Amino acid sequence: MRQIYLAVLFLFAATTAFCQNPLLLKDVYPGATGSSIQQIVKTSNYTFFNAEDDDADTDRGLYRTDGTTGGTIRLNLSYLPDPPPSVNNYASTKADKLTALGDKVIFAGDNFAPGYGEIWASDGTQAGTIALERFQPTVANRGPVYELAAMNGYVYYGVIAGNNKTQIRRTDGTAAGTSLVYEFSSYTTAPEPGLFKVINGILYFNIYDRRGAGNDMVWRTDGTTAGTYQLRDMGADYFLMGFFMEPVNGATCFMTGKVDPVNFASSKTTLFKTDGTPAGTVPVYEFNGVYNNNLYPSYAVIGNTVYFSAYDNVNGKELWKTDGTTAGTMLVADIVPGAGSSSPLNLKNFNGQLYFSANISGTYKFYKLEGNTAVMIKDIAPLNGINGNSSFAISNNSLVFTAGSATSGAELWISDGTAANTFEAADINPGVNGSSPMLITSGNPVYFSANNGVNGTEIFRYDNTAGIAGLHKIYVN
Numbered sequence: 001m002r003q004i005y006l007a008v009l010f011l012f013a014a015t016t017a018f019c020q021n022p023l024l025l026k027d028v029y030p031g032a033t034g035s036s037i038q039q040i041v042k043t044s045n046y047t048f049f050n051a052e053d054d055d056a057d058t059d060r061g062l063y064r065t066d067g068t069t070g071g072t073i074r075l076n077l078s079y080l081p082d083p084p085p086s087v088n089n090y091a092s093t094k095a096d097k098l099t100a101l102g103d104k105v106i107f108a109g110d111n112f113a114p115g116y117g118e119i120w121a122s123d124g125t126q127a128g129t130i131a132l133e134r135f136q137p138t139v140a141n142r143g144p145v146y147e148l149a150a151m152n153g154y155v156y157y158g159v160i161a162g163n164n165k166t167q168i169r170r171t172d173g174t175a176a177g178t179s180l181v182y183e184f185s186s187y188t189t190a191p192e193p194g195l196f197k198v199i200n201g202i203l204y205f206n207i208y209d210r211r212g213a214g215n216d217m218v219w220r221t222d223g224t225t226a227g228t229y230q231l232r233d234m235g236a237d238y239f240l241m242g243f244f245m246e247p248v249n250g251a252t253c254f255m256t257g258k259v260d261p262v263n264f265a266s267s268k269t270t271l272f273k274t275d276g277t278p279a280g281t282v283p284v285y286e287f288n289g290v291y292n293n294n295l296y297p298s299y300a301v302i303g304n305t306v307y308f309s310a311y312d313n314v315n316g317k318e319l320w321k322t323d324g325t326t327a328g329t330m331l332v333a334d335i336v337p338g339a340g341s342s343s344p345l346n347l348k349n350f351n352g353q354l355y356f357s358a359n360i361s362g363t364y365k366f367y368k369l370e371g372n373t374a375v376m377i378k379d380i381a382p383l384n385g386i387n388g389n390s391s392f393a394i395s396n397n398s399l400v401f402t403a404g405s406a407t408s409g410a411e412l413w414i415s416d417g418t419a420a421n422t423f424e425a426a427d428i429n430p431g432v433n434g435s436s437p438m439l440i441t442s443g444n445p446v447y448f449s450a451n452n453g454v455n456g457t458e459i460f461r462y463d464n465t466a467g468i469a470g471l472h473k474i475y476v477n
Helices: 002-018
Strands: 023-026 041-042 047-051 063-066 074-075 095-101 106-110 119-120 129-135 145-151 154-160 166-171 178-183 193-199 202-208 216-219 229-233 238-240 252-258 268-274 282-289 298-300 305-312 316-322 330-333 347-348 354-358 362-368 373-378 398-406 409-415 422-426 446-449 455-464
Touching: 023 063, 041 095, 041 409, 041 446, 047 095, 047 106, 047 446, 047 455, 063 106, 063 119, 063 455, 074 202, 095 145, 095 154, 106 145, 106 154, 119 145, 119 154, 145 193, 145 202, 145 362, 154 193, 166 193, 193 252, 252 282, 252 305, 268 305, 282 305, 298 354, 305 347, 330 373, 354 373, 373 455, 398 422
Parallel strands: 298 347
Antiparallel strands: 023 455, 041 047, 047 063, 063 074, 095 106, 106 119, 119 129, 145 154, 154 166, 166 178, 193 202, 202 216, 216 229, 238 252, 252 268, 268 282, 298 305, 305 316, 316 330, 347 354, 354 362, 362 373, 398 409, 409 422, 446 455
């Protein structure tokens, strides 16, 4: 009888462990404090994230996971080229700007401002976690390393180098494959590179001359010195305030502010486009509304159309579209009629259809676009609705996202785009408080951060192999 009891007990324990879905992978900061995860990035081998643990520093270190609790570990950022003690040796305490490159992650180490920062690479092993180069400029800046983006087998990054010059550099994850692409040698003011976006083998970016003329300048590079050049100096007339959007009809659109020289607060919004040439970088459409209502709009591309959220004084902030022409830029749906705003967020192309969240009377709801009509899929939560800080991730032919309910709070939800198959996937923090899942990754498994009410905000894995049909699984806290 004792043997039968032990066998049943073992089977129950094994079944309970198997059924933990989502699964807490690691309590990085032990206790209820939480590890303040900032990024989760998938590579072809491991998933990397940066998180704060309970050591002496208050920085986010580098972690990786293979999707198991035992395979979720911290990687030390120690650079020891010489026998200690040596001024060439150092240890980084912070991993920032994680960017996937094949089976590696490229990232900025330390990156304190003003001061120093490094570029690192990791393949998920301690031996394969290496520093590639360090920057120690003396000019005041936000941190030597600005932005990173992967393109054609390299990660490109903007830095203020040790000579106080702004540079675009690249790496393939090895010291030998790390080099200078372009130096902005004519500037003595160390302008700041930002808004990196790779489109069809070209990296578009902004150069902001913060300590000089104060202008924004649109640039591009194909990875060569000759192929790195300015597309437009926005001068005193315009300033960038949106990401470069995926192209339609050969046009890459981006949002700018049009300066009111008398009263800056009254500056308007202008949609620009570029075809990758200086002559083709031009304004497309001016909105009748102040600029600060159109900062960094959410967008998605469906076919030859960019859908985005935009504000004007007549319709409020609603759903718009453009084909890259003035005539083809127009309001799609005035979801909250009149000057009120639905402020569309989380725009996503899912199986060729536009899905998004819209604010109805202070609560974000789950919508899709049918023709030119915005249709609410499901009134998920009269209390909380779609989390405006979340985003839709595509996983196994379903959308995974954060939404709230009056009984469960903000939790992990899943949908195939229909009302009948839109469900709460897991009640990670039982009760009305919710676990507030964030940083949800695409693909399967799905990784995200969440607070189960016991361990604070930590790293979780959700197995979405069965998709909508897999919702019989349970989470055991």
